[in-house]
Amino acid sequence: MPGTANAESGGSDDASDRYRPGYELVAERLLNYIAEQNLLPGDRLPTEQGLAEILGATRNVTREAVKVLAAIGRLSVRKGAGIFVSASPGALADDQLAHFQPTSMEHLLMLLDYRRLIESETARRAATLATPIEVRAMRESAEASLEAGKAGDAEAFARADALFHDSVSVAAHNVFLRSSVANIRRLISQSDVLLFHGDVPGSLEVAGTQHLGILEAIAGGEVDAAAELMTAHIDTTQHQFERKIRDRLFNLARRTDAQSSTASQQQAPETSAS
CATH class of the missing domain: 1.10.10.10 (Winged helix-like DNA-binding domain superfamily/Winged helix DNA-binding domain)
Structure with missing residues (x-):
């Protein structure tokens, strides 16, 4: 590069x-x-x-x-x-998502707000409609995400994370909700690549633990708890994104200040010894 x-x-x-x-x-x-x-x-x-x-x-x-x-x-x-x-998978040709700006904090926050609305509803519906087979799929992916998080394996976590959120949307039994979840994740992945270059914005173990909590609420038919835990999970994701971006900007500012200081020292006139 x-x-x-x-x-x-x-x-x-x-x-x-x-x-x-x-x-x-x-x-x-x-x-x-x-x-x-x-x-x-x-x-x-x-x-x-x-x-x-x-x-x-x-x-x-x-x-x-x-x-x-x-x-x-x-x-x-x-x-x-x-x-x-490129055409957005599952989107209309005039869809405004075609103009999503992955590096815009404003767009990213709007996307996370939309994700909060959509995925809390998928969790709510899954707690009512999930079949035993669907609950098992959620459990397997949630446990896999926690295991990968504890091991610090970002690639394995990403696979398990995608499977978990997709399995929750499947259990909601609404093809439009499932499509929305898939599109949200696709757009967020663009921000991951351009803003963090493959780095993870926060604790994978925390996210895996939250997956298990959501799964247990869905498996127990706890409709409100499932929705609230999913909302809390996305809130955590947003806080991690914001902290990562703040850290990045802070580090950039420090490097800029350091360079400015070095340049000033180099430009200062030399004084002769007395």
């Missing part, structure tokens, strides 16, 4: 942006460009060189940004045809 944005993508008005990867800043600009131009799934984008000129970046950094956005499903690169805005 390329170096800092300042070195590779023309700099930024925000000094702390100099320490964000160049491809990340350009990916953010590209998503903003798609939204500003009101481009929809299936629309063709300019060439890499054209995008580089539009975004004020080098072609190499633009190529990396396109690769990242293609990897998270926001762009489609077709050999010999060009770069296209």
Whole structure:
């Protein structure tokens, strides 16, 4: 991946942006460009060189940004045809989710608020409608998530976490709720990639323990408790995201201050010994 944005993508008005990867800043600009131009799934984008000129970046950094956005499903690169805005699975062509900004705190908080509403309802319905087989699937994935969390295995946890939330939505017996849960998780994963670069925003063991609590409430038919525990689980996720972002911004600010201090010392005139 390329170096800092300042070195590779023309700099930024925000000094702390100099320490964000160049491809990340350009990916953010590209998503903003798609939204500003009101481009929809299936629309063709300019060439890499054209995008580089539009975004004020080098072609190499633009190529990396396109690769990242293609990897998270926001762009489609077709050999010999060009770069296209990807269709959102299960979404209409004019769906506003096509303009979701993964690095926007405002969008992320709105998404988590929506997730809170949708998944608390899936848990509530699952507590009423889940079959024994569905409860068993939830239990297996919840236990697997806790085991992976204790082991610090982020990849295994991610698989178990996805299975758990999907199994709860299956037990709600509503295809639209299940589709909503899947779309929410897809969008949150985009923020994970662009904001945290594969790092985890919080304690996996805590999340696994919460999964088990939700499972037990659903298995016991405790409708209100299931919904409340799912809401608390998503609240925890939001707090972890916010803390991780604050920590990241704090570290960026410290690095910026340190560089400014070093530059000042280097520019100070030397004094002769008396």
